[in-house]
Amino acid sequence: SAVISQKPSRDICQRGTSLTIQCQVDSQVTMMFWYRQQPGQSLTLIATANQGSEATYESGFVIDKFPISRPNLTFSTLTVSNMSPEDSSIYLCSVDGGTEETQYFGPGTRLLVL
Amino acid sequence: QKEVEQNSGPLSVPEGAIASLNCTYSDRVSQSFFWYRQYSGKSPELIMSIYSNGDKEDGRFTAQLNKASQYVSLLIRDSQPSDSATYLCAVKDGATNKLIFGTGTLLAVQP
Numbered sequence: 530s531a532v533i534s535q536k537p538s539r540d541i542c543q544r545g546t547s548l549t550i551q552c553q554v555d556s557q558v559t560m561m562f563w564y565r566q567q568p569g570q571s572l573t574l575i576a577t578a579n580q581g582s583e584a585t586y587e588s589g590f591v592i593d594k595f596p597i598s599r600p601n602l603t604f605s606t607l608t609v610s611n612m613s614p615e616d617s618s619i620y621l622c623s624v625d626g627g628t629e630e631t632q633y634f635g636p637g638t639r640l641l642v643l
Numbered sequence: 644q645k646e647v648e649q650n651s652g653p654l655s656v657p658e659g660a661i662a663s664l665n666c667t668y669s670d671r672v673s674q675s676f677f678w679y680r681q682y683s684g685k686s687p688e689l690i691m692s693i694y695s696n697g698d699k700e701d702g703r704f705t706a707q708l709n710k711a712s713q714y715v716s717l718l719i720r721d722s723q724p725s726d727s728a729t730y731l732c733a734v735k736d737g738a739t740n741k742l743i744f745g746t747g748t749l750l751a752v753q754p
Contacts, residue, residue: 571746621686630675632742634686
């Protein structure tokens, strides 16, 4: 399975500011995914990011709030814009398993918005 | 709306017992099913995948799939306190290839 890293691992931010989360993979992958996991909840898919195309957002998530970049096959960023306390969550990057059917997750970014 | 349902628990079992975790799903087209383990404060870790009806064993873990009943389960034999975690069932959407996650079952193995 791929080795995935995320930066930052955690952050405390003030409302109204923005935070960019980076996801780096040790091998080239076609599809990268961004999830949110709010306290005590399961995973909610924010968007799918393919290299060379615009990210595809799930219902309830918009590009202005969560802009995503995917400049190459090993890297992606998610920005949480104009943050409010409701954005406090764990943000997880995942990648598809190639010939495997599943996804592998990065360690996550724990965000607290005050 | 395609759904994956799990009992949220907590499921409490004594050390050494068999823990049985269950999951039902609504998408009849799904062909790929996964169990993830998530320790508190950590990200999900894949522990089992299953694609065909029947049982699949890997060490102390056995995944069971019944597509006709739209049911997938995970058995953990000889449960250990280190197995205490939230177990997430995930089903690949047959139309979009996205993973749909259940809400997870919290397992507590009592020493």
